[in-house]
Amino acid sequence: MADSRVETISRLAQWKIDNFGPCSYKKSDPFKVGIWNWYLSIERNRYLYIHLFPEPSRASKEHPPIARFILRVSNTGSSRRFYISPVHERLLRTCDDFVWPVDTTFVGRFIIDVEFLDLKICPLNGGEASSIWPSDGKLQSVAAQSALQCLSRMLDEGIHADLTINTAEGTLRAHKAILSASSPVFQSMFHHNLKEKESSTIHIEDISLESCTALLSYLYGTIKQEDFWKHRLALLGAANKYDITGLQDTCEESLLEDLNSGNVLERLHEAWLYQLPKLKKGCLTFLFDFGKIYDVREEINNFFRHADRELMIEMFQEVLTIWKPV
16 A cells, blocks of 8 residues: 555655554554664554554564654644654564554544664673764874874885885885884984975884884874783883883873782883883882792892882882781
8 A cells, every 4th residue: 555655764664554444453564774674553442553663583582673763753743743752762673562552533644753872782691782883083093093004004015105114124215204203203204304304214123024013003193902911111211211201191091000029010011111100109019018029039130230219219119008007
């Protein structure tokens, strides 16, 4: 029947009913919104009852929808009246899951509009429902992922690379713009009339080729977790040398995460060398507050022979603080 058809555009569905009597039931044809087919049905028994439900299918069984929507009913006469529902949010499986009673005497021709504000998939095994429509956050995530893929290709394939990096073990190709945007030190090299600007070559010979590759991967946003962990100390040194603040902070947080008796003295040295207050405080707390100083008794003598005098004073003051009488 012609008046069973539901027109859809975007997230709106509209059902125009040409003939509906005082005691009738009518069901629409299926219409698709999102990944589901839907039905509207109406019946009159004092009130006008409007049902909205998904078509029984594999999609609605395995991925039942949580719909957030508004309904509107209006007549088509010259004195047009509207009945607008509150915003509903329901898990919809069957025709009994949602019904809206409308106290109206509409007969003959009228219109039912449904606006879907959101549609989420309800996971059968629990967990948080996820929207099928991209939000601003998802759009940003998709855009960021696309940008990272482009940057990865630029680095891996040397697309329009205009910079050569010489390390002690080989050379790498990169882009002045990327390095300049990441580091004020690199930016200064290429902005002023320094030799790096003229030759389009820089020398990074104090870290290995592999570590320099990891550094570039970080600057291009494509570094893998295992590569970051493997080259943390080298990356920390590069971050300090080239004033890459974000990388230095990330390295500091990471070095604090896996502190243990086997590495605490090395980490304390790095913290002092690169002026990392959180890491230094963490190392001192680990050694003195938690008593791990006794686990490194054999290593501590060698550490003191090479430690900076001011660091030794700080360690001594930490001991006095711990042993201070209450």
